[in-house]
Amino acid sequence: MAPTATAVVRFAAPAAEVRRRTGGALGEPEPIAADACRLRTPADALDWLALRLLICGLELTVEEPPELVDRLREIGSRARRAGSEGSSPDRGA
Numbered sequence: 001m002a003p004t005a006t007a008v009v010r011f012a013a014p015a016a017e018v019r020r021r022t023g024g025a026l027g028e029p030e031p032i033a034a035d036a037c038r039l040r041t042p043a044d045a046l047d048w049l050a051l052r053l054l055i056c057g058l059e060l061t062v063e064e065p066p067e068l069v070d071r072l073r074e075i076g077s078r079a080r081r082a083g084s085e086g087s088s089p090d091r092g093a
Helices: 015-022 046-055 066-082
Strands: 005-011 030-033 036-043 060-064
Touching (some): 005 066, 015 036, 046 066, 060 066
Antiparallel strands (some): 005 036, 005 060, 030 036
């Protein structure tokens, strides 16, 4: 699938750590401070990219595109609902 957008993400982590956690699959992070970097990465499916970013386990801020921010919010809402106390089946049955 050809990229349809370019995502720009700022991480609160050194470039080397972002590179290690992404395996370089999302591109080369650019250092912007000793403890922060920016990653520009092509995006062909924003849901997939959102999950890849979350799996890194690092604090991040999406600078663009705004549609990626929307996807992350949707995923976060779904995760909160899935993790709420009332959503799990009764294990005693």
